[in-house]
Structure formats: structure tokens, C-alpha cells
Amino acid sequence: MARRVSIGVRVGEIAIGNGAPVVVQSMTNTDTEDAPATAQQVYDLWRAGSELVRITVNTPEAAAQVPHIRERLDAMGCDVPLIGDFHFNGHKLLSQHPDCARALAKYRINPGNVGKGAKRDDQFATMIEAAIQYGKPVRIGVNWGSLDPELLARMMDENGRRGAKDGASAVPLSADEVMREAMIVSGLESAAQARKLGLPAERIVISCKLSGVQDLILVYRELARRCEYALHLGLTEAGMGSKGIVASSAAMAVLLQEGIGDTIRVSLTPEPNGDRTREVVVAQELLQTMGLRSFTPLVAACPGCGRTTSTYFQELAQRIQTYLRDQMPAWKQRYPGVEDMKVAVMGCVVNGPGESKHADVGISLPGTNESPVAPVYVDGEKTVTLKGARIAEEFQAIVERYVQDNFSPGAQRRRPSRPQAVLSGPQAVAIKAVK
Numbered sequence: 303m304a305r306r307v308s309i310g311v312r313v314g315e316i317a318i319g320n321g322a323p324v325v326v327q328s329m330t331n332t333d334t335e336d337a338p339a340t341a342q343q344v345y346d347l348w349r350a351g352s353e354l355v356r357i358t359v360n361t362p363e364a365a366a367q368v369p370h371i372r373e374r375l376d377a378m379g380c381d382v383p384l385i386g387d388f389h390f391n392g393h394k395l396l397s398q399h400p401d402c403a404r405a406l407a408k409y410r411i412n413p414g415n416v417g418k419g420a421k422r423d424d425q426f427a428t429m430i431e432a433a434i435q436y437g438k439p440v441r442i443g444v445n446w447g448s449l450d451p452e453l454l455a456r457m458m459d460e461n462g463r464r465g466a467k468d469g470a471s472a473v474p475l476s477a478d479e480v481m482r483e484a485m486i487v488s489g490l491e492s493a494a495q496a497r498k499l500g501l502p503a504e505r506i507v508i509s510c511k512l513s514g515v516q517d518l519i520l521v522y523r524e525l526a527r528r529c530e531y532a533l534h535l536g537l538t539e540a541g542m543g544s545k546g547i548v549a550s551s552a553a554m555a556v557l558l559q560e561g562i563g564d565t566i567r568v569s570l571t572p573e574p575n576g577d578r579t580r581e582v583v584v585a586q587e588l589l590q591t592m593g594l595r596s597f598t599p600l601v602a603a604c605p606g607c608g609r610t611t612s613t614y615f616q617e618l619a620q621r622i623q624t625y626l627r628d629q630m631p632a633w634k635q636r637y638p639g640v641e642d643m644k645v646a647v648m649g650c651v652v653n654g655p656g657e658s659k660h661a662d663v664g665i666s667l668p669g670t671n672e673s674p675v676a677p678v679y680v681d682g683e684k685t686v687t688l689k690g691a692r693i694a695e696e697f698q699a700i701v702e703r704y705v706q707d708n709f710s711p712g713a714q715r716r717r718p719s720r721p722q723a724v725l726s727g728p729q730a731v732a733i734k735a736v737k
């Protein structure tokens with residue numbers, strides 16, 4: 303799989319672009335003025351695997367809390383780089399709160415929300431100058447919901463005159479086409495303006511987010527073609543639950559498959575009191591199921607059917623997946639490479655043994671009317687048959703032992719991981735080296 307060549311950007315210790323692994327990021331939904339709650343959510347997102355976390359910086363009080371949020375995180379042993387999300391008053395906040403400007407690792411600037419008329423350029427320049435002064439990268443984050451109205455009006459006018467001026471052969475673009483083009487122009491013109499002010503290309507990331515899957519694909523393909531800036535990928539306003547997950551995955555998978563995208567965010571609307579970390583899990587699973595990165599051992603499970611009428615195998619699959627994910631923060635340090643492990647939990651004898659043999663550790667549970675025994679396969683070989691009331695506990699112990707035996711430092715893994723996608727091109731690195 304070839305990745306688009308992009309200019310590398312460092313955000314704190316995290317590398318974006320230039321062949322680096324696709325970075326997972328997320329955003330808090332706490333009030334930034336509430337430093338304890340925001341620090342806790344940043345911590346939770348980081349523990350879930352978010353490599354960068356963005357926080358809203360919308361008021362002087364919020365800006366004043368940013369350094370304290372950073373201090374709290376440092377005290378919790380969390381070094382995740384914080385990104386400040388600025389709109390409307392970012393120029394004031396960055397110039398009046400130098401400690402905030404320093405504590406952040408990157409600034410997100412929305413060129414559609416920087417200011418109107420003559421003020422726009424000055425206010426944009428103030429933010430870029432802060433980035434230059436404090437040595438920070440910026441994301442020029444265009445969003446179709448806040449697309450620069452003056453730019454859009456200008457491009458609509460130009461489009462209207464196009465047919466009249468150039469004759470019948472020059473067909474004006476549709477309104478949707480102009481909007482998509484305006485998104486790209488907004489990102490590229492703002493980046494050019496930032497460069498002119500002295501911000502190097504190595505400190506610029508661009509995003510152009512829309513909520514339509516096809517629109518997003520079209521815009522990013524074109525953006526990728528026209529520039530070498532690192533690209534932040536995400537479908538905006540993706541929605542809630544399965545709709546948001548499917549829409550984000552559909553859009554981003556197409557682009558990632560084409561090598562486009564250096565960092566991703568899955569913008570899920572959480573259910574009331576829902577877990578914000580779900581967007582991190584979805585982003586990781588998207589990258590891992592595409593073979594782009596590995597984060598956590600994955601559990602293959604069959605969907606179940608009329609051959610298995612109990613929910614036991616579903617419960618076991620869920621239990622094992624949760625167990626593996628919960629162990630990862632500690633396992634990541636202790637058992638290098640464990641994230642590549644594959645576990646199978648299958649519902650009956652039809653596909654159970656076969657799928658289990660393909661996994662590193664697999665169990666084939668008994669279907670309806672089958673003998674109440676569960677053969678376990680390790681590295682493709684049947685090793686034990688479990689039965690009775692403690693199958694779940696015993697299987698979990700087998701998985702844990704497999705991890706210790708195969709992933710402890712110095713352990714010789716009996717069955718090496720299948721190779722993952724390998725990058726090509728002049729800036730290529732092997733994705734399998736990604737951790």
C-alpha cells in the first residue's frame with residue numbers, strides 16, 4: 303500500500319506525515335474552564351489510545367486553565383500533546399495568555415472563523431505569529447459548516463461569470479462543486495498566507511472536513527493532489543452510534559486505502575452519558591482492521607446463527623475483547639508485539655475449529671445439540687478441551703499464558719505475525735514497524 307508523500311510535522315513527541323504511522327487523535331467535550339474534568343477526560347482518551355487530544359479554548363477563563371490542565375496531566379504521568387481549538391477570538395486568547403500558548407503543542411485555526419473583512423487577515427496573522435513565537439505547528443482546519451463566507455461568495459461570483467465570459471463551452475460548476483473547491487482553496491490559501499508570514503511547511507497540517515462521505519472523498523483526493531502538507535482526516539458531524547461509525551469508516555477507509563491521511567479523528571456524537579473514548583477505539587479498529595497499524599489484540603468471533611441458541615459465546619467474545627483492551631496499557635510496555643495477537647471465539651463446530659486454527663489462540667464453543675465441550679487451539683494445534691462451568695476463566699488463563707510465553711522480552715514466538723501492509727515510495731517505512 304503506497305502512502306501519499308507528505309511533509310512531516312512534529313506535535314510534541316508525535317510525528318505526523320512523512321511516512322509516520324497514521325496518528326489517532328480525539329477531542330474532549332468537557333468545559334475547558336473546568337480543569338479537573340478536562341484533565342480527567344484527556345487522560346481517559348489518552349489511556350484509550352489517543353495520541354493527540356484537542357481541547358476547546360473559547361474564553362479567557364478557558365485559556366487561563368490550559369496550563370493547569372497541562373500540569374495536572376503531567377502529574378498523572380500523561381504526556382499526551384494538547385491541541386487548542388480556536389475560533390473567533392483565538393488571536394486575543396493566544397496573545398493575552400502566553401502560558402496557554404506555551405502549554406499547547408499545536409493550534410487549530412479555522413480560517414472561516416477568524417474574522418470578517420479587513421480584520422480577518424490581521425487576526426489570522428496574530429495567531430500564526432504566536433505559533434512562530436512559541437515554535438508550535440498549526441492545523442488549518444476548514445469545516446464546511448463554517449466555510450469562509452466571503453471566499454465562497456467570491457468563488458460563486460467568479461463561477462457565475464465564467465460561462466458568460468468564456469462562452470458556451472465553459473459550463474459553470476454546480477453549487478456543490480464550487481463549495482468543494484472553496485474548501486480546498488480556503489485551506490491552501492490560508493496555508494500560503496501562513497508560509498508568507500514565516501511559518502514553515504513543517505509546521506502546517508491541513509484538514510477540510512465535510513459531513514458527506516462522497517464529498518469528503520472528492521475534496522481530500524483533490525487536496526492530496528495539489529499539496530504536500532500533512533493531512534488530518536475526519537468526517538465532521540458524523541453522527542451517533544452505528545451511523546457515525548459507518549459513515550466515518552466508509553469515508554476514511556477509501557482515502558486511507560489510497561494512501562491519503564496522516565492523522566485521523568472519528569467525530570462520534572456520544573450517547574447521553576456515553577463514553578467519549580469510543581471514538582478512539584473506533585479509530586484504532588479502523589486502522590487495525592485495514593492492516594495499517596496494530597493497537598490491541600483483535601478477537602475474531604462468528605455472528606452466531608440458529609446453530610447456537612445461547613448467548614454464551616457472545617458473552618465470552620465480549621469478555622475476552624474487553625479483557626485484552628483493558629490489559630493493553632500495561633501489556634504495551636511488558637509484552638512488545640502483543641498487539642498483533644489474534645484470538646478467535648467461535649460459536650459451533652461448522653467454522654469454529656478452522657477459524658480457531660488461523661488465530662494464535664482460538665476456542666470453538668459447542669453449538670446446540672453438540673457435545674458440551676470446547677476445544678482450544680494454540681498456534682493452530684488443538685491443545686486442550688474445556689468443559690464445565692469455568693470455560694471462560696480457563697480460556698482467559700490460556701490467553702494470558704500465551705501472552706507471557708510469546709511476548710515477554712527474549713521470548714521466541716512460535717508463530718510469527720503475518721506481515722502487515724508495507725509502504726512504498728521514497729519516504730516509505732514499513733508499517734509493521736509501527737507500534
Ligand code: SF4
Pocket residue numbers: 604605606607608609610648649650651652653654669
Ligand atoms: S460458526 Fe457455527 S454458530 Fe457461528 S455462525 Fe457459523 S455456523 Fe453459526
